[in-house]
Structures are given as C-alpha cells and as structure tokens.
Amino acid sequence: MPVFPFKINTSDDVLCLSPAIAVFKPAQRPVKYRLPLFAGKVSAGFPSPAADYVDKTLDLNDLLVQKPAATFFVRAQGESMLGAGIHPNDILVVDRSLKPMSGKIVICALNGELTVKRLVFDNQQWKLRAENPVYPDFMLTDELELVVWGVVTNVIHAL
Numbered sequence: 001m002p003v004f005p006f007k008i009n010t011s012d013d014v015l016c017l018s019p020a021i022a023v024f025k026p027a028q029r030p031v032k033y034r035l036p037l038f039a040g041k042v043s044a045g046f047p048s049p050a051a052d053y054v055d056k057t058l059d060l061n062d063l064l065v066q067k068p069a070a071t072f073f074v075r076a077q078g079e080s081m082l083g084a085g086i087h088p089n090d091i092l093v094v095d096r097s098l099k100p101m102s103g104k105i106v107i108c109a110l111n112g113e114l115t116v117k118r119l120v121f122d123n124q125q126w127k128l129r130a131e132n133p134v135y136p137d138f139m140l141t142d143e144l145e146l147v148v149w150g151v152v153t154n155v156i157h158a159l
Contacts, residue, residue, distance in 0.1 A: 064154050070097035072150070074107060074114070081105070081116055083131030090157045092116060096150035105152040110138065111145050116152065 065071045076090045084105060086092065092107065100106045102121035107114065110128065117128035117138070126140040140146060 064093050064156075066153070067095060067097050070150070071095050073156075074116075076116060076155075080130040080132050080135040081118075084118065085157070086116065086131070086152075086155055087157060090155050092152050093154040093156065094150040095153050098151040098153070100148045100151055107149040107152060109145075109147045109149065114149075119148075 061068075072094050074092050074094060076086050076092055077088055079088065086105075094107050098104075100119050102119060104119055105116060106119045106128075107116050108128070109115075115128070117130060120127045120129045120137075128138040128140065130137070138144070
C-alpha cells in the first residue's frame with residue numbers, strides 16, 4: 001500500500017477555512033422526515049405500465065448521511081469536475097471518517113485553497129486529478145501543503 005504524502009484532518013474546527021467558503025455540518029441527531037418512495041422505477045426510455053403506488057418511505061438523511069458526526073456539506077464551484085457529475089453550485093456530501101484512497105473524490109485544502117479532485121496513485125506518484133481535460137493534474141510532492149478534509153460520498157444536483 002502506498003504511503004500518503006499528506007495528512008488527513010479530522011478535527012471538528014477545520015470547517016471554517018475562510019468567510020467566503022460555506023461548509024455545512026448536518027445536525028448530530030437529525031429529525032426524521034420521511035417522504036414517499038414509489039415501488040416502481042421510472043423509465044428513462046419508453047414508458048412502462050408500472051404500478052404507481054407508494055411502497056415505503058425514504059428519509060434523505062438515511063440515504064445521504066451514513067455518519068452524521070463525520071459528515072459535512074460543501075457547495076462546489078468551477079467546472080474541473082464536470083466529468084464526475086459535479087457541476088457549479090452542486091452540494092457535495094463529504095464523510096471525514098472514510099479513508100482517502102486512489103480513485104476516490106476528495107475535498108482537500110491544497111496550499112490553503114479548498115478544492116475537490118479525484119485522488120489517484122499512478123506510476124508510483126500521487127496526483128489530484130480533475131475530471132475535465134481542460135484542467136491539469138496536481139502532482140503531490142512534499143513541497144505542497146495538502147490536508148484532506150474527507151471523501152465525497154454523494155452529489156446533490158438541482159435541475
């Protein structure tokens with residue numbers, strides 16, 4: 001297993017990098033708010049005569065937040081992660097308890113600036129990779145100041 005050339009920040013006070021960055025933590029014990037979940041699936045092609053009744057309920061906290069004490073939300077900006085389905089103004093659900101591994105999308109502070117990129121170990125080198133060919137990879141070296149805040153688990157995207 002390769003050694004990470006960066007540290008993982010797990011403190012509770014790390015969420016205020018600057019007044020310009022909005023980082024939200026979910027409530028420790030969120031109120032359950034169950035919404036109807038239909039039994040059938042919605043066809044993205046031709047319509048199907050599926051049953052249109054409610055099968056059960058769904059709570060978005062249960063769906064999106066596995067570990068409330070380790071989870072925070074942050075709003076994306078820029079277009080470097082379009083290929084991963086992350087668009088400007090999307091809300092990213094981030095879990096600080098997950099280990100950052102090659103292939104995972106992470107939130108990190110790179111030289112003091114918050115960024116979202118895919119963490120990649122390739123040719124014996126750690127990189128932060130954008131999911132847009134217009135943006136270059138960042139090779140992770142000892143000279144860079146990098147703190148991983150957490151792993152992105154979900155993206156909330158408005159239509």
